[in-house]
Amino acid sequence: MTRWALGPLHDVLDLIEFQSLSAQDALAEWRTTSERPFHPGLDHWTEHAVRGYLAASEQIPAVSGVPQGEPLEPVSRRWARQRGSQKPADPDWYEEMVTDRRYAGHGIRELRVARKGSVTDSPRDEAEIALAVGVLAGGLPVLSSKWEKKRLTLGRSEPPRLVRLVEIGCADASHRILFEGTPEEAFARYDSDVRARVDKMIAGGSYRPGKDCGRCDAVATCPEVPSRPGLLGINDSDGPLRSWSVTTGRSYRKCPARAHLEELFLPREDPAEDSEAVVRGKAVHAWIENRHRRTPPQPCEPDDTPGSAEEWRREGWAVTGLQARLGIQMIGDHALVCPLRDEPDSAEAHPEQQIVVYDPDADVVVIAKTDLLYRVADRWTLRETKTVKALSKHDLLEEYPQLALAVLMADAGVLPGGGPCAVELERLTGSGPVVTDLEAAAPDVIAQARLVLTEYVASWHADSRYPTKPGKACEECPFTRWCPDAAERTDT
Ligand SMILES: [Zn+2]
Known part of the structure; x- marks a missing residue:
């Protein structure tokens, strides 16, 4: 499957510029002679991009x-x-x-x-x-x-x-x-x-591991990307090199095509505004992240919160009314469980870190976005923070698959510190903060994490066609513009 979103555009423009074909004929020629199969979404995008390129050139x-x-x-x-x-x-x-x-x-x-x-x-x-x-x-x-x-x-x-x-x-x-x-x-x-x-x-010294590693032929030997055979529990490296993150797994469940179009980095449209609760969650995250970026590290204080909706606005967030009050309470609550509160002098904090690992058995680059990696004395911990209205009774690894990935990454020794790294979940709820240690080194936790992750990864890894799943998934999909089947949703 073609995996570079601009590759077909250049193939079609070559036909127009060097073989004097019209745009329509060049697109038809590309569709019938392309050596690599391509997704119908990429077909739609390519036609749009060719016409956009030609129209811009004329201007x-x-x-x-x-x-x-x-x-x-x-x-x-x-x-x-x-x-x-x-x-x-x-x-x-x-x-x-x-x-x-x-x-x-x-x-x-x-x-x-x-x-x-x-x-x-x-x-x-x-x-x-x-x-x-x-x-x-x-x-x-x-x-x-x-x-x-x-x-x-x-x-x-x-x-x-x-x-x-x-x-x-x-x-x-x-x-x-x-x-x-x-x-x-x-x-x-x-x-x-x-x-x-x-x-x-x-x-040298300018390696920047990240989302592009999934299309880099040198990833297997990159000094900045650790290699961990078996991380994903899949033994099949016949397909093309791909990258996987929990976002890929979630998107794939909603609609396989969406996961593929995400991997192509096609232009997105935000189909709907975030709900008030989602905006509040993002605003709380951003506030705490900024506090954790201070150097030297300082613990968060209960009164260091946005005082009003106006202050939220100055920080760039439209949070008002009940959600503003709940967000302020959650930030204040975080101070009670802030990981830097006990020994700030011996602590370091790295918010929003990206961890990139290559699994050669699956030929997949795994990318994890972590909320916070921190060290107190010589103990490293990965902490995910969630804002939720109330605690749920579900299995935490199933509810938050990024925790399952974190447990397996800790077990594989790719988190900081080289040795065991703890994994914990902080939930800021309407009735107070709760921090749970996942006991990432326990064999039954690792086994459960493996089970959860396999369910997310296996069907995606085995797929080479990424069919569309039109329906409810289209409502919040940013790629409906490029999707041949999304029209069914808007027409009905
Ligand atoms: Zn804090």
Whole structure:
């Protein structure tokens, strides 16, 4: 199954630009000749993205001096430049390349970068811009194949008189010109913004494990991602490398297609506003998280709460009335069970940590988002915090599968401290706070955690089609726009 949301877009644009097909014919050609199967949701998205890209391209103003009706021509070869000396073993030698969509003519080189979402207000990455315009100004056409792993073979070409970098938001056909200038101006931008970043990357130490590990071929040998065969209890690594989190598991239960479209990172729409209780829960979480980020660590105090709905608003949360009062009470209650209250001087706290582990037996990257990892003296603990109206009588591991994952991660020794890490649940309720130690090292708890997790993971892992499950799941799904079956819901 195709797993890069912009891959088919580029395949279709290649057919339009290099084989002169219309958009409609190119989409039809891609659908019949694509080497990899693709999800119907990806099909819908690709058609939308192609039309968005073409519409945005038409809106880009011509560079001054370019005659009307003589647009730039698409360029099939990538552009690259090689830095450092040409000696084979030079450790400072590296290559810089631009991919995406390339155009040239009238002494101009232009790169259009396709983004999934809107580019109207998206943040700018100045180092990425400087790198791209440096290659546009000084690059040469790449002659070697995309799949060759050795040094690139570069051809010749005339240096441009002007370079331009544009980004295009495929979801809403938006565009933004990021840079337009002479090669000298491009090199100046490169020198000021890129040098430091590239030096840092060459020196190493810039691994950032996260959601992208699920599509990284090097994850099995990454020094920052521990490998734990059998973590998920699945022995079948024949499928493609994928990533799994508790969110994936929950989404898959609601609708297999939704879990897949999440993995593709397709643009989302928020289908409905959060309920007041959900907003209150998020606001309480954010307040406590901010208190735990203080350095040096300080325990939360019972009176350090938002005093009023107005104060909630200043923090960016629309919490009013009963929910505001309940939220204030819950934050005050947290102070009674704050993990930093007893020995703040010997404690450290890491709110909202992401733990990434690779399970080679399942060929899956497991990503856990934890509410809080903290240490008091030499004891590490993972704490999940939930705001609930009342305590439920359900099995805690079943009710909160992230706890089951936490127990298995503690057992696998991938949580901080290297040794046993405790797992606990803090529930802030209408009638007071309750902290439960899950006894993560007990064999029967580990067995139960394994049972719970297998139920979430096994059917997802065995699936390669991700069928849609239209119905109730569509009501809160952010991907109905791209789903071929969601219309059934809105029509009935
Ligand atoms: Zn606290």
